[in-house]
Amino acid sequence: MASNTLNTLKDFKITDDKKGKFYSLPALEKQLGVKISRLPVSIRVVLESVLRNCDGKKVTEEHVKQLANWQPTAERVDEIPFVVARVVLQDFTGVPLLADLAAMRNVASKMGKNPKKIEPLVPVDLVVDHSVQIDHFREKKALDLNMKLEFSRNNERYQFMKWGMQAFDTFGVVPPGFGIVHQVNLEYLARGVHCNKKESVYYPDTLVGTDSHTTMINGIGVVGWGVGGIEAEAGMLGQPVYFLTPDVIGVNLTGKLREGCTATDLVLTITEMLRKEKVVGKFVEFFGEGTASLSLTDRATIANMAPEYGATMGFFPVDEATIDYFKGTGRKKSEIEAFEAYFKAQKMFGIPKKGQIDYTRELTLDLSTVTPSLAGPKRPQDRIEIGNVKSTFSDLFTKPTKENGFNKKAEDLCAEYKNSDGVSLKNGDVLIAAITSCTNTSNPNVLLAAGLLAKKAVEAGLKVAPHIKTSLAPGSRVVTKYLEDAGLLPYLEKLGFGVTAYGCTTCIGNAGDLTPAMNEAIVANDVVAAAVLSGNRNFEARIHPNIRANFLASPPLVVAYAIAGNVTVDLMSEPVGKGKGGKDVYLGQIWPSSEEINGLLKFAMSAKNFKENYADVKNAPGKLWEKVSSVSGQVYNWPDSTYIAEPPFFAEFGMQPAAAAAGISGARALGVFGDSITTDHISPAGSIKESSPAGKWLLERGVLKADFNSYGSRRGNHEIMMRGTFANVRIKNLMIPPKADGSAVEGGITIHQPSGEQMSIYDAAMRYIASGVPTMVFGGEEYGTGSSRDWAAKGTQLLGVKAVICRSFERIHRSNLVGMGVLPLQFIGDDSVQSLGITGNETFDLKGLDGEIKPQQKATLVIHRADGSKKEVQLLLRIDTPIEVDYYKHGGILPFVLRQLLAA
Known part of the structure; x- marks a missing residue:
């Protein structure tokens, strides 16, 4: 608790007969003479934690005063120790x-x-x-x-x-x-x-x-x-x-x-x-x-x-x-x-x-x-007004891959293919339509809207084609209860949107597979099929490895596009489909009004339903959960498993950290990547291919393809996860020469140097480790965008990567790299992989990290080219805070914390 010098522990009235104590920010404002009441509310909440946990050691009075004096446009050099509840x-x-x-x-x-x-x-x-x-x-x-x-x-x-x-x-x-x-x-x-x-x-x-x-x-x-x-x-x-x-x-x-x-x-x-x-x-x-x-x-x-x-x-x-x-x-x-x-x-x-x-x-x-919109087909920030979805898809269909397009011929847009099940397939066809993700299933307004739209659609005689994989996966069982109470669930079910799960499902990449016939037809004809989901992520290969166009939409629009069946239907001017008697039905005819939605909200906010549902967490967690057996004891015995294995991060642990390397010399590029490399690209969560290093490892251990499950579910086993690092089927390593048509080669492959052999990134990494050669990874803007996926950093470290050098980092992934003892470094000014002509056949030295490392100091990258020439370029070290320096010196945050705990 807080030190006594900052005398801010006060009483406050809860009810007429009940009081409590709190660390008062108004009292701190008076004591320090600063305008805390004008600070952003979020800063004040953090300030309360710093004040309350001020112990003179990890959290000091200086920390309190620094944050209390937060200035809107000051240089950001102060580090906040935030103790969470x-x-x-x-x-x-x-x-x-x-x-x-x-x-x-x-x-x-x-x-x-x-x-x-x-x-x-x-x-x-x-x-x-x-x-x-x-x-x-x-x-x-x-x-x-x-x-x-x-x-x-x-x-x-x-x-x-x-x-x-x-x-x-x-x-x-x-x-x-x-x-x-x-x-x-x-x-x-x-x-x-x-x-x-x-x-x-x-x-x-x-x-x-x-x-x-x-x-x-x-x-x-x-x-x-x-x-x-x-x-x-x-x-x-x-x-x-x-x-x-x-x-x-x-x-x-x-x-x-x-x-x-x-x-x-x-x-x-x-x-x-x-x-x-x-x-x-x-x-x-x-x-x-x-x-x-x-x-x-x-x-x-x-x-x-x-x-x-x-x-x-x-x-x-x-x-x-x-x-x-x-x-x-x-x-x-x-x-x-x-x-x-x-x-x-x-x-x-x-x-x-x-x-x-x-x-x-x-x-x-x-x-x-604000206007009705979707986002896609590859990133959540690429918003498209609903009236422009058709033209945007058509435009991207022929654009080259480097311009975010699909690199197809215009005449293929309307081509029709039959799969072996006799189902007709076209580019832009919606093959997955999912009401999924807490982003939207926590919101009764949009779920009731989906239910009302389904009701009107069914009454108008509209249907969803049977080959479209439809699902409703709410983020809470309360959703099912209020959709039932409002009388809307049967209409959703009639269109294929019955409750299939309570979990992240399609949004996290757990959409399940398409039929073999559909997969074969997509691959054989290079079809650009679509998914429409009410999720928050639509990165490449996340939803399904064979579905290349993925659109985020509200739940009612998910239902509408499922009925329309193809994203090239302009829902603002063309019919959603044909209803009773072959009559055209337009979106405006089945779209619910806010009055209709508001009339049903009473079913959604029932305190009784919430209490009854969550009482079951402890009282009746379910027969399937109760049947799960387990071992007891304070130390785990690590039984043989392809799901759970003792992690290798403490294999050579000692109370004194090994000296951190002063620099890197003779390094090779393991991969050279472009902009917006996501944590899904670095460490996929979805399906495991038989031909991938992880798939081969499982097959060698007698695991059938049907039992592979997903990378995400196997994150407790480092053998799978290090083999899955950079194994996304859509990742593009710029070290690999492009195809004859100029498009980039996809998949987790690289060129091992100096042999010049093309192989999986995992195999190349193991060969480099065996020969004592350090490696680096290069990227562009927004490296590590997406989920807070620690295995994207853990896998990088286990592959022997010593440094990741790019134009900019996403916040969590940069922090995770430091937390695993991998150096994050950033190009300065206009420098980039492209401007420096980095191809991956060079060797690299990193200098300037001798002695005491300082947050955000400069380092020098020496590029040795194959022709014998060399170039030196300055980089910014993205170890941002003093505590991160300590983490790096200890080989990462986990050894650092373990040493502290065992020394206590």
Whole structure:
């Protein structure tokens, strides 16, 4: 707790007969004589944590004063030690995190220390949401069948989770079948405020999560964001989350949404706008009358997609709408009273108006200018107004790959192919239509709109072609209940949108496969097929390896495009389809009005339904979960498994770190990549190909192709994950010469030097490691965009990569690279792979890192070309903070934290 010099611990009134204590920011304002009340609300929440956790060691009075004196446009050099109230995990990132903790306990045991020294110091909740796939759909028992398959595939992982539940005191699991982590967090796990019962001290709910969309929780005034599992582990084990004091961009929302526009349309507009404004690594805080007019769930939708617009957070302050949401979702009366009273006592209650807060920069968006939109076909920030989808797709169809196109001939656009099942297939055909992802399934407005549109469509006689893979995978079981209560679920089911799972499914790449006949026809004819989903990510090969055009859309538009069957149907001027009697039916005829949607919202906010649903987490978690057996004990015994293996990161662990290398010499390029290389490109989550290094490894161990599962589900096994690094089927290594038509070769291959042999990136990396040759990876802008995927950094390290050099990094991946002891370096000015003529047949030296490494210092890259010439170029070291220097010296954040814990 806070040191006594800053005397800010005060009483506040909760109710007439109840008081609490809190670390008062108004009192700190008076004591320091600075205008804390003009700071962005998000900064004030972080400041409270720094104040409350001020112990004179990890968090000092100087840290408090630095943040209290936050200036909107100051140079960002101060490092904030942020102690969070809790941590949330999803299972894809949670399992390897648990494996690391288990491995740390093995180290402690071997060194004669008490394994219980390795214990989360804050509450940790793992929600199992990433494992279920859409194998069954359009059948009555699809949900049950998909869950049974999920449990049979993931039994070894779930056994490991159950071990973790009994081994660690503060580790809880929300079992499969309840929903998506961020929606469960919003509806159930989030507390508003916490109370240290020993001292009756109240403090705000804050967190980090091992998924980039943790930011959904910003919609209810909770400060939190996604970090890699590496950073989350440190936070769990008592290490503050360190970050540079951020810029805060204020977004003033004015006006109101037009009739027919949804929260999805709004968030796609915001994503496009903020990407252009380059808000990467900044806090975004929404204010103004338009913000106040938004429903809480609309705010959550916008907050959820902060990673897509690049921000650390998309924050909405607490106000009456937040309190109403807590009431409607069945939180306890005493919790709600404390929540409201606390934020009022801190003078942080209410949406700020223009002029009340000092932001780094202010942007304005008039809500009335938002139009119905989709985003795609490859990135969430590429918004397309609905009336332009047809022309945009047609234009991209013939554009070269380097211009984000599909490099096809114009005459092929209308070509028709038959697959071996007799199904006709055309370019632009919608083959997957999924109402999925917490981004939208947390929002009853858009789900009720989808249900109403389905009702009108069925009544008009419209249908969805049987070969289209349709699914409804809500982020919470409450969704099914209110769709049933509103009488809309049967209409969705008639169009193929029956409930198939409660999990991320299509949005995370778990769409399941298409039919063999469809896959064969797509590959044989190089068809550019489409998926339409209500998700937040549409990166290449994420949704399905054979579907190249992926569009994000609101749930009602997902249904509409499923009916239309092809993205070249202009829904603004052409019929959605033919209904009864062959009559043309247009979108305007079946689109629900806001009045119709509002009339059904009463079914969605039922406190009784929320209470009953989440009571089952502990009381009735499900027969399938109860049947999962597990071992007990404080130290894991690592049974033989292709899912879970003891990670190698502590293999040569000692209490003293090995000296960090002063530089790199004679390095080779393992890969040279372009712009927007995502963590999906670096470490795919989806299907494993038989011909890939990971597929071959599984086959050698007797695992059948049908049992491969996904990369995501096998993240507890480093043998799979290092083989899967840079193995995305759509990744383009610029070291490989282009095809005859000029298009780039796709897949995780490289050229080994000096042999000149073409081989998988994994095989080349192993050959370099065996011969003692260090490697580097080169990239362009926004390297590491996308999910907070720690294996993108872990895999990079295990492949022997010493440095990643690119034009710019996405926030989490840069941090993860440092956390794994890999150097992130950035080209300066206009320098790039292209301007420097880097082809991959050079050797490289890195100089200038001798002696004491300093944050953001300069380093020199020496490029030795094959013709004997050389060039020197300066780089910026993206080790950004002093604590990151320590992490790097220790070989990464995990050895650093383990040494601290074992020394205590």
